[in-house]
Amino acid sequence: MTLRIRISWPAGHTTATLDETPTSKALLGALPIASTAHTWGEEVYFDTPVSTAVEDDARQVVEPGTVAFWTEGDALALPYGPTPISRGSECRLASPCNLLGSLDGDPRVLATVRDGDPIRVERAEP
Structure with a gap:
């Protein structure tokens, strides 16, 4: 089963393909989500109504587009x-995070997200 989401903000959008994990299933169950984007270095993050535990494969350093x-x-x-705590060009998150999947296409599209932008996450058509 392919799990895909669409993330949109005023200047653009992207889609992502998610793996089947407890967290991705909880996220899909909460869609659609409307939130406010925050930026931290070259990372976009935003609040969700989902609350979950750290999974066994959680990581702090990840590939761009994770x-x-x-x-x-x-x-x-x-x-x-x-991000502000990266060493060199790595993507270092604030703390170990659950891995859900990856963006489809170039993750640099996220550079058009501005702090405070409204952001929306919904299921993407397969």
Whole structure:
């Protein structure tokens, strides 16, 4: 079963393909989500109504375009480049996050998200 979401904001949108994990299933069950974008270096994150535990494969350093869930903030975290705590060009999240999947296409599209932008997440058509 392919799980896909669409993330949209005033200047653009992207889609992501999610793996079947407890957190991704909880996220899908909460869609659609309307939230406010926050930026932290080259990462976009935003609050969700989902609250979940840290999974066994949670990681702090991930590839650009990873769709991660920050359990400490109940937020989706979408890194596309270095954050303020990165070493070099790595994508280092604030703390270990659950890995949900990855963005389809170039994650640099997230550079058009501005702090405070309204952001929406919904199911994408397969």
